[in-house]
Amino acid sequence: MKARVQSRRPTRRELQAEARRRQLIDTGLALFSEKGWENTTIRDLAKSAGVAQGLIYHYFESKEALLMAVVERHGFLPEVCRVLGPAYDRPASEVLLEVAQALHRLLREKAPLVRIFVREAHTGRELVKGWNELLRHGAKHLSQYLAARVSAGELRPHNTEVSARMLLHTVAMFQLSGAPAKYLPELVDTLLNGIKGPREAKDA
Amino acid sequence: MKARVQSRRPTRRELQAEARRRQLIDTGLALFSEKGWENTTIRDLAKSAGVAQGLIYHYFESKEALLMAVVERHGFLPEVCRVLGPAYDRPASEVLLEVAQALHRLLREKAPLVRIFVREAHTGRELVKGWNELLRHGAKHLSQYLAARVSAGELRPHNTEVSARMLLHTVAMFQLSGAPAKYLPELVDTLLNGIKGPREAKDA
């Protein structure tokens, strides 16, 4: 704590403590993601980390606090915003695939935390707020970008919230169901061009 | 059980037993959906049903068996198949909106069971198989219909699995996030026509 406020060089013990803290958080991430938070016992955590049960309470106030610490350290809302907040003057035909692929990759990298979020999404725990925030931000950012491209004349006028959700939800479900990334170009193509045949498309 | 196999007239006792069984299943549906299966105790169930705890074990082997019975009775895979397996010779421009709306309505009607599925989807329990089955069947049926419409020349050739999933997942997420049905036409329209502007659409 002090070490961060005053820019004093941290002692070896402080470093060790911080390492232990990280270790416990990572153990939490692994076990929570594997078995769910509710099905992970303090015993599991302690055994898996190779420490006594009591030590966990030296670093975290409760089992729930550990969960929050896991989310805080491994959270990825900033990355989601970066991924979904693309340059507004680049064409959607380029950007959307990049967005889809970046999101797909991000979700895969953060798969353990995503699993935790999905599992705990219903518990009404504080944690859920961050998750919903994340979902709403993502949809909003992409939707605004699409609206900008409509204004720029690249895209036809339409409800961009709907199209944004089509992309996000489908990518997310692809990831959750383990579908490979190779379908992403087809997904973006379908979103851009629709599925109607050429004759009908011209008529519309 | 016997009463249904052999078409013998069921005794009054058998009728009462069947009614009890149904009552317990419905109580299970309500409580599991409200608080989650893991957070529902046998005591809760018994109290809510107005019976003794022991009686539940007279009708079901375990708490998990009750969950399976709930899923079995209130499952809706047939309905999903019916909804998603439309007449192959009707045009997608008519059918897809019907499908989207029917699915939206079905998910709303079956909301309690859906909630259970979503919550328990991760537990690796037997139950999950049914859920995945349902998802796969749904996507497959719709995908095959779309392929038929491609063959019929109504839709352009494309990966119909992807487009089928775009529809299903987006409708499902709409339902889960509480979005109203009024967006469904725009969803279908976007899927059919894409979001590109007319000039680019012609270029493509």
Add this chain to the structure above:
Amino acid sequence: MKARVQSRRPTRRELQAEARRRQLIDTGLALFSEKGWENTTIRDLAKSAGVAQGLIYHYFESKEALLMAVVERHGFLPEVCRVLGPAYDRPASEVLLEVAQALHRLLREKAPLVRIFVREAHTGRELVKGWNELLRHGAKHLSQYLAARVSAGELRPHNTEVSARMLLHTVAMFQLSGAPAKYLPELVDTLLNGIKGPREAKDA
């Protein structure tokens, strides 16, 4: 429960359950009195009663609820009131010794509960209210009786609250410190006659 509301004959099981409840309360009385409530574990109680730990929670909501049940069943406020509310027209020279002896005997009989009260008196628990009530009632009753005897001319005018407390506290402390009952007559005699020598007593 029903058995008490409707005057139906209780079944054997109900009787057994009531017996078990009493047994647990008596076990609680014994252990709480011996080691104190805080130092008595659920394990102790269960082992001493020869039942599983969980059973205690079948009969009582919590360890504290068991304590309250003990107090409720073995409480003795009514008896205290009876002992300390003597016939107002009998002379103090007879009554006070009877009161002292009755109180001494009562405290000895109820020694286990008294010990519990004394130990828990400081915890600010709900329980304490009953105890204080008891003390206040006792002092008040006796004080009023003494005032009546002053009016009757038997006792000289004085602060009867003080003299009531002198009797009660001294008897109580005698009991707590294990002093035998044989000192009680001397106690009452001293209270009635004071300790001044005859000459000074006449001067006063």
Add this chain to the structure above:
Amino acid sequence: MKARVQSRRPTRRELQAEARRRQLIDTGLALFSEKGWENTTIRDLAKSAGVAQGLIYHYFESKEALLMAVVERHGFLPEVCRVLGPAYDRPASEVLLEVAQALHRLLREKAPLVRIFVREAHTGRELVKGWNELLRHGAKHLSQYLAARVSAGELRPHNTEVSARMLLHTVAMFQLSGAPAKYLPELVDTLLNGIKGPREAKDA
């Protein structure tokens, strides 16, 4: 320690250590008196004293040892003896009120330690011996003084142990129940003169 035995000039370090020791004892007195010994954790003590938990074990063998140290430093048996061992040749009519008032004041000043004694009096700990010692000494001293006054002819012959306890216990309970000092003269008056009316008193 050495510093006190050998009258060598204590080093700065020794002085600091002694100060620390006193600080910890005073912290112990405050917390033990406020929340009780059993409900005070080492963590509480360390936090309240602004030191690390481990340091407490540098100065005291155990939590119980700290309690004993508190009692040792803040004990007041000598003062009690002084208060209760009055000049044997002064009349009780003067002395007893002084004794009652001095005891009342002493108990109020030492209230924190008294609270500790009262709370821990039942635990069968070593500590209790000191407490009982104190009680016995007090009663004995006062009793002997009263006996001397009997011999001197000021007081009538009676069991002076009983009258001594009447005074002590009542004063103590007055203090514990928060009664104000203004009742003390009436208490002493009642003890000296009894509560019988003049006619009966003469008859006796």
Add this chain to the structure above:
DNA sequence: GATGAATGAGCCTTCATTCAT
């Protein structure tokens, strides 16, 4: 068919104490 008393394993958390630094 129905009851609810009884079980026993397990959960989260607390805390006095030790010890390497």
Add this chain to the structure above:
DNA sequence: AATGAATGAAGGCTCATTCAT
């Protein structure tokens, strides 16, 4: 002298499940 990380043994309580009635 001082720190605080680490331990390990309980402690109160919950709950799915069994079984005698």
